[in-house]
Amino acid sequence: MSAAEAQTAASAAAADRSARRERRGAPPGEPRRVGYVYVAPALVIYAVFLLFPLVRAVQISFYKWDGLTLGGWVGLRNYADILADPALRAAFGHAAVLVVFFALIPTAVGLVLASVVARARVRGLTFFRTVIFLPQVVAMVVVAVTWRQIYAPDGPINDVLRFVGLGDLARGWLGDFDLALPAVGMVGTWVSIGLCFVLFLAGTGKIPRELYEAARIDGAGPIREFVSVTLPAVRNEIVVALTLTVIAALRTFDLVYVTTGGGPGNATTVPSYEVYRRAFELGAVGSAAAIGVTLTAIILLLNLVIARIGEQP
């Protein structure tokens, strides 16, 4: 039997099989319950390591529990405390500030950078792309330790300020009650810009050059081009960038833990840091779970809102 003949025979057999199935009246994928077998392995792992802990966290959040003795049911009191406690409200406020630094500023800067690069040929783009993306690759703890040195009273930033004659502005950035939070936020900006830039670069890369040319023929300047061509084209990338960076902002823990420990005073404490502090240091596990659940809900909600940006025509 030649190869061609074999192929013909095989396709005939396949046609025969599908004909048989049609004869039995079962569409592909039947019986439908077979589908569950395919998803089972992933579902089991997801349930054991994610759904169960989530349900358990919700359950614990209704108790006053020290992690040692029998917990006592308190209903929604842990949640009421989140609203009532000014220190906790402040922590959520700080998280909101971090969203600006982690998500909004990097998205804006990333868009500008990407659109500039999209308009012109940049020599050594691969190199710059790598350098700008690098902070994403470095572990956050390493980033935090490094920036703690950079912000130190005799660190590089203050050295530069003194060198250019702005010594009056030099200070212990992380120890300043007003500037510690923005200082921590700037680290987030530095980390996030790379991610946003690379995402938007990928987005602008698929815009056909003809669109820019057409815009220019119609008399559009750089800003008009950006608004009418670049921005609509990278809408999906913006959604992805915002989703990732907003989550990074809200769940910030390691950065705060290493740089300031929530200080000075309570100027930089954030919800995830409070979760850790309450669960492991204070033994207020119920309250910690309530904060965690609230934070999860807020993150979900924000992401739903962000997803809407992508849906609009």
Add this chain to the structure above:
Amino acid sequence: MRRPHCAAVALTALVIAACAPGSGSAGGDAETPYGAGEINTDPASLGEVTLTVWDQEVRGGQDAQIEALNAAFQDEYPNITIERVSRSFEDLQATLRLAITDDEPPDVVQANNGRADMGAFVQAGLLTNLDPYRAAYAWPDRFPTSILSYSSYTEDGVTFGEGSLWGLPQMGEVVGFYYNKALLAQLGIDAPVTWDDLDAALAAAKAAGQLPLQFGNLEAWPGIHLFGAVQSRYTPADQIRDLGFGRPGAEWTTEENLQAAQTLVDWVDAGYVTPEFNGITPDDAWQAFAQGEGVFMLGGTWLLADLMDAMGDDVGFTVLIAPGTDMPVATGGTSLPFAVTDATEDADAAAAYIDYITSFDAMEIVTEKGNLPVVEASEQQVSASLQGEAFAAWDAVTGSDGLLPYLDYATPNSYDLLTAQVQALMAGETEPSEFLEQLQAEYESFVGG
């Protein structure tokens, strides 16, 4: 899609209603009756025993001493095997709660003294009361009362610093003033003995253009120590003890505490402490001190080894005598006490182990590996002058009952409150009176409720 949805809701409700968190834990069950006749203090007669020990002695000299003692203990009692689980302090703190409530918890654990740890464990009935062993091994002959009080709680876990004994420490810690001998000599000043001496020395250092007091408070805990030291100058020791152990009967809002808080502010205003101290890490601070920046630095004995390495004989250590007394008073404590879990089946072996690693013989090994032994410090042979000064200071403070608890022991929330408040006080964000009112409110809500 409707039915599975309802099922999921029903299932969730079932799980939530099923069992309260903590209902499966080992603690809080039947009271163990204590009788002096039931305990056995001869480990050799206990048969084959395996002891699981969780400790946090992971740093150089600490690790070396516990390894040496474990080996010596097993050599002496071949029937006892020690399974050591060592974790860093932070890791231990994060995992001990889970481990100790497990169905098969470790036999011996190092539990931090404070209310959030040892206090909570006692309250939950998770530790063995060591009172019978205290009598059998005559521990009060070995340890001064002030040391034992650091691991004492009443049986309900409510009162700290008195009552039954729940653990024993190996090492001591005292916070005192390190001083740069060369810089002091330049100023023509002897090492200070009293607080008035320190005042004079700080002023002289400032006048000579030196940094009087090296201080880095980015991690916020050094602030507790600095405030504690200044407080011990003004406030009577027994009041500080009540405040520190979170016992009723004292007050934060007193004239003496106000003086202490004001002193810190005055020191900042006078330029006695490192500028921008809230932005400097404690590690950077002691390294700067070691390089000659700063005449004094407040620090604990945990810095001994590092500073000896860096400065040799150029550094001294002193604890100061409070006005109106003739003995030094200082903040300090012990290393984390070793405690016996309630669920262990080998309490006798566990107690024997703890007795062994805190014995006078063990103290020699503790010293040999560069640590400050909790007892018998002045009996030890030390070569370096700094170590000798620190050991003498420790003995003077504990011998005269002048050891004051860390103020953050007071309530579970004290650490966070005090660290944040001292940062705010010294940065001028909070007035001294407001600072004390915050502490008073926390103290009242705790001892009152």
